[in-house]
Amino acid sequence: MGKVTGFLEIDRQERKYKPAADRIRHYKEFVIPLSEETTRDQASRCMNCGIPYCHNGCPVNNQIPDWNDLVYKNEWEEACRNLHSTNNFPEFTGRICPAPCEASCTLNIEDTPVTIKTIECAIVDRGFKQGWIKPEPPRHSTGKKVAVIGSGPAGLACAQQLRRAGHEVHVYEKNTFPGGLLRYGIPDFKLEKTVVERRVGQMTAEGVIFHCNVNVGVDVTMGSLIADYDAVALAGGSEKPRDLPIPGRELAGVHFAMDFLPQQNRRVSDEPILTNEHILASGKNVVVIGGGDTGSDCIGTSVRQGALKVTQLEIMTRPPDRENKLVTWPDWPLKLRTSSSHEEGAMREFAVNTVAFIGDDSGALKALRCVKVDSKFQAIPGSEFEIPAELALLAMGFVAPVHEGMLDQSGVKYDGRGNVAADTIAYKSSVEKVWACGDMRRGQSLVVWAIREGRQCAASIDQHLMGETLLPH
């Protein structure tokens, strides 16, 4: 373990953010890494618990106590190797994972979990800086060909694992660049796109072949891919947004979050916007409907674009500031979470339902009509009110993958929620030679779950193609 008395002697210390007044002037990352010495001190707080709940709380089962110990002992290169043995992309999770591992950490009972995510990010960032993370092309070729559709974290993890097992791997992506939501959903201020490009560069050097600007189901049929490849992995994400079909939904100025966020990511990357309608928050009163990650990203982006005022509406009642550990630990607790974007200036309203969008004579949004609701989402009589707004962003989550096109063409069966039906042992769909992983299989989720599913799906495909597999499941 780290230092036997580390957790008694050293306080938890987290990375800090650059001041909000500075960071809202640009789209760059603003987290200030800890010094090497402080990171080692933080790693030394790990108690190497007999039952490391962190390891189980982490969806990719990172060997957290092991690399905490290695960092404490200054064995960073070995820590980097260990970290990559369970997670293909710790530089993504080290930046944007909500860190269920920290919620599970034994020291979280005292509200002072080990700063696991910070240490993870420090290990991988150092690994890249020192040149320890190199392309790992396979030593042999199996002669088998696999198509992976979608280049989000699930597709990338699946492709990297399969390539390293010696298969010829082709990734099909309908967007101009690989990365999925890492590239077009999550803003640069949380994850700069050079971080995604660096990993895609490693994969290209390993021999993964990317076919971008190819929409499967439109530019190429599923039938031809199934015929041409030994296996096809569906990793197309969960792209159908939840709508709010209330009066005024058709007004100009009411948009899905995922019509708004990708535009800004493209602007930052000097990519064309792909439409004549630029959705901008500049000089507007903005209302974001929905309280999750997507809603937060809409706030941060609106503030950077120069919104007059940003209000976030959440239909759920305000959660408690602090969880009851005896009831929740080591599980993920329900509690009030304040993101860096919230800190940059958003009014948060809880227990509010939007009942109508109100327009002006030209058909443009001018206000939202809302009502307060109780814990069963029933309207409280007499609580109606209006919020002036020229831009409303719907960030209420995603219902399912898009069925039209690729999926319907393939003939895969869906589960009760409309996701591609496949279990988490084989990740096999109902169609011969077709597998599924990530949000397309499990529904909207997290990057770390997508990485897990991509890795496990790759192991299942390898097992099917070769009769055995050395890839971890």
Ligand SMILES: Cc1cc2nc3c(=O)[nH]c(=O)nc-3n(C[C@H](O)[C@H](O)[C@H](O)COP(=O)(O)OP(=O)(O)OC[C@H]3O[C@@H](n4cnc5c(N)ncnc54)[C@H](O)[C@@H]3O)c2cc1C
């Ligand atoms: C705005 C936003 C912010 C988020 N923030 C966080 C966060 O901070 N932390 C976190 O852990 N999670 C976050 N998430 C969730 C996380 O991004 C997803 O769970 C994760 O990206 C899912 O990975 P995936 O590979 O399954 O799918 P995706 O990342 O959605 O990738 C799917 C890819 O498939 C491609 N594709 C789809 N259909 C086709 C087709 N027919 N042909 C070719 N290509 C196709 C798409 O273009 C896309 O590139 C966020 C989600 C959103 C929307």
Ligand code: SF4
């Ligand atoms: S639960 Fe916390 S203290 Fe225990 S091994 Fe994991 S990181 Fe270390």
